[in-house]
Amino acid sequence: MPHDAARVTGYHLPMSDADDIAFPGLDLPADPDPAPAYRVLARKYRPASFDALLGQEAMVRTLGNAIARDRLAQAWLLTGVRGVGKTSTARIIAKALNCIGPDGSGGPTINPCGICEPCVAIAAGRHMDVIEMDAASNTGVDDVREIIEAVRYASVSARYKIYIVDEVHMLSKNAFNALLKTLEEPPPHVKFIFATTEVNKVPVTVLSRCQRFDLRRVPADTLVAHFARIAEAEGASAEPEALALIARAAEGSVRDGLSVLDQAIAHSGGAVTAQAIREMLGLADRGAVRRLFGHVLAGEAAPALAALAEQYDLGLDPEMLMRELLELVHAITRTRIAPVDDPALSVEEKAVLGDWAQRLSFPALHRLWQLLLKGLAEVQAAPVPLQAAEMALLRLIHASDLPDPAELVKRLQEGRDAAAAPRLPGGGSDGPRAELPTPAASFAPPAPATALATPAPQASFSPPPRIEPQSAPLPDDFEALVALFRDRMEPRLAHLLSDELRLVAYAAPALTLAHDSRQSREQLAMIGKRLTEWTGTAWQVTLTSEGGGPTLHEIERAAEAARRDAARSDPLVQALFDHFPDAEMTDVAAPERIRHAQSR
Numbered sequence: 001m002p003h004d005a006a007r008v009t010g011y012h013l014p015m016s017d018a019d020d021i022a023f024p025g026l027d028l029p030a031d032p033d034p035a036p037a038y039r040v041l042a043r044k045y046r047p048a049s050f051d052a053l054l055g056q057e058a059m060v061r062t063l064g065n066a067i068a069r070d071r072l073a074q075a076w077l078l079t080g081v082r083g084v085g086k087t088s089t090a091r092i093i094a095k096a097l098n099c100i101g102p103d104g105s106g107g108p109t110i111n112p113c114g115i116c117e118p119c120v121a122i123a124a125g126r127h128m129d130v131i132e133m134d135a136a137s138n139t140g141v142d143d144v145r146e147i148i149e150a151v152r153y154a155s156v157s158a159r160y161k162i163y164i165v166d167e168v169h170m171l172s173k174n175a176f177n178a179l180l181k182t183l184e185e186p187p188p189h190v191k192f193i194f195a196t197t198e199v200n201k202v203p204v205t206v207l208s209r210c211q212r213f214d215l216r217r218v219p220a221d222t223l224v225a226h227f228a229r230i231a232e233a234e235g236a237s238a239e240p241e242a243l244a245l246i247a248r249a250a251e252g253s254v255r256d257g258l259s260v261l262d263q264a265i266a267h268s269g270g271a272v273t274a275q276a277i278r279e280m281l282g283l284a285d286r287g288a289v290r291r292l293f294g295h296v297l298a299g300e301a302a303p304a305l306a307a308l309a310e311q312y313d314l315g316l317d318p319e320m321l322m323r324e325l326l327e328l329v330h331a332i333t334r335t336r337i338a339p340v341d342d343p344a345l346s347v348e349e350k351a352v353l354g355d356w357a358q359r360l361s362f363p364a365l366h367r368l369w370q371l372l373l374k375g376l377a378e379v380q381a382a383p384v385p386l387q388a389a390e391m392a393l394l395r396l397i398h399a400s401d402l403p404d405p406a407e408l409v410k411r412l413q414e415g416r417d418a419a420a421a422p423r424l425p426g427g428g429s430d431g432p433r434a435e436l437p438t439p440a441a442s443f444a445p446p447a448p449a450t451a452l453a454t455p456a457p458q459a460s461f462s463p464p465p466r467i468e469p470q471s472a473p474l475p476d477d478f479e480a481l482v483a484l485f486r487d488r489m490e491p492r493l494a495h496l497l498s499d500e501l502r503l504v505a506y507a508a509p510a511l512t513l514a515h516d517s518r519q520s521r522e523q524l525a526m527i528g529k530r531l532t533e534w535t536g537t538a539w540q541v542t543l544t545s546e547g548g549g550p551t552l553h554e555i556e557r558a559a560e561a562a563r564r565d566a567a568r569s570d571p572l573v574q575a576l577f578d579h580f581p582d583a584e585m586t587d588v589a590a591p592e593r594i595r596h597a598q599s600r
Contacts, residue, residue, distance in 0.1 A: 042259055075211070077212045095123070148178065168202060217251070226254070236272060477506065503549060516545070
């Protein structure tokens with residue numbers, strides 16, 4: 001048809017190159033195949049089978065046993081933090097239930113083949129019988145009503161019709177109520193899989209109708225190994241410390257870690273280094289943080305502020321610096337109690353942490369933690385975060401001039417001078433501590449001019465009278481020994497002696513006690529030390545793990561039970577209970593309490 005005729009009819013016919021009037025006979029090259037679109041690592045390496053899931057062995061074992069024994073629930077609820085594999089697990093479950101095997105004759109299996117038509121279609125997201133719904137954008141009762149109407153019809157080609165509802169906690173209250181009956185008694189060919197990050201927002205009526213699986217955070221060492229394999233597969237190199245930093249930033253989320261790794265490969269051009277990760281994430285140099293922390297412990301205000309300004313000029317957020325200091329204090333505390341092998345720590349860092357853990361006492365670490373935590377809150381709320389961070393560091397430094405409250409009370413009780421050498425903030429008397437240098441100068445307001453001409457009379461201060469500790473007599477029995485600890489304001493040791501330790505033998509100044517693993521060696525050693533201080537006699541406290549009678553607390557409870565039984569058997573009390581059947585016996589006074597009340 002000529003072109004004019006085509007215009008008359010009101011539409012244009014497609015022209016070939018040969019019919020092109022402007023370029024007759026021009027052979028245009030064929031369009032090259034479009035390059036495949038780039039897929040981010042979080043999608044490219046999404047697990048397609050239960051074997052590829054990371055850190056969810058308990059859930060895989062439960063589902064495998066349920067499929068093998070044909071004990072399939074009508075609904076599953078998958079919960080956990082973002083990026084641990086909830087939606088991926090839902091798709092794997094859908095493939096496991098609908099897999100037919102390479103030969104088309106297979107049944108539900110924990111290891112779907114991945115090559116049959118249902119597996120391929122579900123993985124591509126185009127299977128008609130596997131419906132994925134985002135509850136964040138389909139929150140109303142009308143959206144749920146469509147599901148209720150559709151479940152009545154059988155599946156088109158799959159074994160089960162499966163509804164995957166992501167972020168199910170976003171459904172409205174009416175939508176949940178509309179789904180309850182169908183969720184409890186769906187048709188045999190229908191299965192529901194719910195995924196949510198906020199399981200506390202899901203009504204209990206829905207939770208009771210589902211099998212719940214809590215997907216755990218993936219451990220950092222597992223993430224490091226996983227990221228190393230992916231970096232190698234992508235043709236990139238990555239330092240182990242860099243991968244450890246990425247795993248720490250991911251906080252147990254595989255997707256978050258892969259997103260950071262993807263960005264790091266692009267940022268560094270294929271050679272991922274720890275320094276590049278710190279620059280990209282705005283993390284502080286660990287060496288700089290340790291140097292800053294050392295200035296704080298040494299009471300060096302000017303170098304500490306200079307170190308803070310240096311990190312700020314490099315682009316570090318003051319809030320992130322406070323978090324790094326908190327993480328450092330936490331690492332020191334963990335090293336002191338139960339050291340862990342952190343792959344992100346170098347040999348030098350482990351040595352420094354071990355040294356600080358030996359020098360800093362638990363009260364010092366706890367006070368550092370509380371002051372830094374308060375400083376972090378101030379930095380977050382301050383209009384100028386840098387100023388708040390500086391004031392927080394100065395508070396840490398100047399807190400070293402304050403005497404430890406427990407040490408001060410002890411010195412006052414023993415008649416010692418309260419003005420002693422400054423300690424680390426919170427330094428206690430039950431562990432090693434590091435001494436801090438006294439500040440080089442103290443600030444005082446300038447004296448007025450008249451004071452320079454006429455010296456002011458010096459006020460005379462008499463030192464407080466020295467209180468000599470009085471030696472207590474040797475306790476007559478074990479009960480008197482426990483009472484001595486209560487009188488001397490040692491409630492923890494008194495509780496230890498009365499409620500946890502069992503008396504084996506007592507002959508003052510010798511004492512044999514049976515203990516278990518609940519008590520620390522420091523607490524047990526403090527018993528003999530305190531007795532020697534109070535009585536002026538060297539005590540021999542022997543500890544054993546066997547033998548011993550009941551504790552004083554158990555003896556007291558047994559005596560109270562006996563008093564109750566005796567009171568119950570009294571005829572007058574029985575008559576009272578006969579007349580008042582709803583009455584309760586709240587307390588039975590011990591004989592010594594009755595005699596004390598009568599004497600008053």
